[in-house]
Amino acid sequence: MHPVPGPYRPPAPGPFRPVSPPTVEPASEATxxxxxxxxxxxxxxxxxxxxxxxxxxxxxxxxxxxxHSTLQETLATIDQS
Structure with a gap:
């Protein structure tokens, strides 16, 4: 006979580590x-x-x-030409 599992207990949370925001760098190769x-x-x-x-x-x-909206509109315009 198999033992009956107990209630689910999520693991304890780890230490808080703040995440740095992404930086926006000019795309020198794409220009x-x-x-x-x-x-x-x-x-x-x-x-x-x-x-x-x-x-x-x-x-x-x-x-x-x-x-995002501006880029979508711009791409739509390019696709139509």
Missing amino acids: VEGGGSGHPAVDAVIQALANAADLPPRDQIAEYEAA
Whole structure:
């Protein structure tokens, strides 16, 4: 006969380790000659993301969502041409 297991007990949590926020670095290899991506909307998004790094986290979320939306619209426009 097999023993009946007891109630599930999750393991004790480990020590808290804060996570550093990601840093936004310019993509030097992906830029065209003279700097930038070659597309004004994309360059504006890159700059906005760099500026967002200094904002409080709740404000960063809004900037990231706006950047995502702009990049989606830009890609849709490129796909249509």
